[in-house]
Amino acid sequence: xxxxxxxxxxxxxxxxxxxxxxxxxxxxxxxxxxxxxxxxxxxxxxxxxxxxxxxxxxxxxxxxxxxxxxxxxxxxxxxxxxxxxxxxxxxxxxxxxxxxxxxxxxxxxxxxxxxxxxxxxxxxxxxxxxxxxxxxxxxxxxxxxxxxxxxxxxxxxxxxxxxxxxxxxxxxxxxxxxxxxxxxxxxxxxxxxxxxxxxxxxxxxxxxxxxx
Amino acid sequence: xxxxxxxxxxxxxxxxxxxxxxxxxxxxxxxxxxxxxxxxxxxxxxxxxxxxxxxxxxxxxxxxxxxxxxxxxxxxxxxxxxxxxxxxxxxxxxxxxxxxxxxxxxxxxxxxxxxxxxxxxxxxxxxxxxxxxxxxxxxxxxxxxxxxxxxxxxxxxxxxxxxxxxxxxxxxxxxxxxxxxxxxxxxxxxxxxxxxxxxxxxxxxxxxxxxx
Numbered sequence: 001x002x003x004x005x006x007x008x009x010x011x012x013x014x015x016x017x018x019x020x021x022x023x024x025x026x027x028x029x030x031x032x033x034x035x036x037x038x039x040x041x042x043x044x045x046x047x048x049x050x051x052x053x054x055x056x057x058x059x060x061x062x063x064x065x066x067x068x069x070x071x072x073x074x075x076x077x078x079x080x081x082x083x084x085x086x087x088x089x090x091x092x093x094x095x096x097x098x099x100x101x102x103x104x105x106x107x108x109x110x111x112x113x114x115x116x117x118x119x120x121x122x123x124x125x126x127x128x129x130x131x132x133x134x135x136x137x138x139x140x141x142x143x144x145x146x147x148x149x150x151x152x153x154x155x156x157x158x159x160x161x162x163x164x165x166x167x168x169x170x171x172x173x174x175x176x177x178x179x180x181x182x183x184x185x186x187x188x189x190x191x192x193x194x195x196x197x198x199x200x201x202x203x204x205x206x207x208x209x210x211x212x
Numbered sequence: 213x214x215x216x217x218x219x220x221x222x223x224x225x226x227x228x229x230x231x232x233x234x235x236x237x238x239x240x241x242x243x244x245x246x247x248x249x250x251x252x253x254x255x256x257x258x259x260x261x262x263x264x265x266x267x268x269x270x271x272x273x274x275x276x277x278x279x280x281x282x283x284x285x286x287x288x289x290x291x292x293x294x295x296x297x298x299x300x301x302x303x304x305x306x307x308x309x310x311x312x313x314x315x316x317x318x319x320x321x322x323x324x325x326x327x328x329x330x331x332x333x334x335x336x337x338x339x340x341x342x343x344x345x346x347x348x349x350x351x352x353x354x355x356x357x358x359x360x361x362x363x364x365x366x367x368x369x370x371x372x373x374x375x376x377x378x379x380x381x382x383x384x385x386x387x388x389x390x391x392x393x394x395x396x397x398x399x400x401x402x403x404x405x406x407x408x409x410x411x412x413x414x415x416x417x418x419x420x421x422x423x424x
Binding site for chain 2: 021023024026108111115116117119120129154161165168169178180185189200204
């Protein structure tokens with residue numbers, strides 16, 4: 001694909017994603033996307049044979065972009081500390097900084113949006129959504145296992161549930177940010193997850209009992 | 213409204229909610245709802261003048277039902293303990309039991325579904341959604357303030373952010389349950405929030421350092 005075709009494909013995908021997160025998938029027609037992306041009908045169908053093909057490309061792209069962002073933040077965190085717990089805590093602070101730097105309210109998670117219209121899709125797309133979520137779990141779980149190899153949590157934990165808590169926190173936090181129209185709600189929830197890890201791995205200890 | 217009219221109104225709302233959580237709001241037509249609810253077109257329009265009126269009634273009903281469930285679980289928890297922290301922890305266990313008792317995967321949160329189609333609605337409905345979320349925050353925050361009046365958290369907390377963590381946990385957990393097709397994911401996240409409160413308020417202490 002030449003770079004001009006590639007850039008029009010990207011423009012369609014970016015436009016479609018933004019529209020779908022506001023209007024829903026069923027509530028966004030190919031005509032709406034064509035108008036907004038300033039592309040011809042032929043241009044659209046050159047890239048996507050229909051709405052389902054578009055949906056599949058959107059899920060693929062969303063998961064790839066999220067994976068790339070998490071990888072970049074992880075690598076930056078890993079460069080800043082040798083300790084697996086501190087790396088995780090730094091990663092969560094870098095993620096909070098990223099949200100703080102956004103110039104508008106978080107637009108939403110495409111996987112969440114599609115989950116609430118799940119019957120619009122097919123098994124292939126639903127499976128990709130589940131694989132994306134399992135990928136985020138695996139990424140966090142690997143880092144949690146590294147921490148668990150060194151630190152003993154103050155209460156027994158399931159590494160997969162603790163990894164899912166990261167995805168759950170982001171999904172819940174993004175939703176709150178949208179409803180409250182304020183990214184602060186998402187930042188607070190990422191920080192709450194961070195505090196949870198600190199409490200769990202003894203990075204915060206109860207204040208010493210004062211002698212009377 | 214007589215009880216027969218009331219029951220057909222309820223049937224429309226219940227049918228519409230279930231369909232919308234699977235197909236989206238834009239992806240569910242009035243005709244689809246009429247077919248599935250086995251009602252006449254006249255019957256539908258007797259109760260709702262159109263799709264926006266239906267959407268408004270759905271949000272109202274969803275928030276009322278959730279409030280009623282939380283109130284019932286709270287009252288049961290309050291009957292089981294005098295201590296505000298234990299009441300909260302019991303409430304979260306009762307909520308986990310409620311999810312465990314569900315015979316199918318959690319159908320989803322209507323407020324979350326509508327947030328991902330926000331441009332389908334109007335300011336009145338969007339405001340009701342925000343008020344619903346603020347209501348859940350206020351409910352939890354009141355209980356957290358009672359706990360904070362007695363217990364000192366091991367790290368300073370924002371009561372509103374900690375209250376929002378409850379809503380965020382439910383929204384994130386419900387989404388995971390739907391994507392994994394397993395309510396266990398939601399139960400794990402409710403328990404993770406419960407563990408967070410226990411850690412924060414010193415209901416779990418780090419194991420005593422063993423003397424060597």
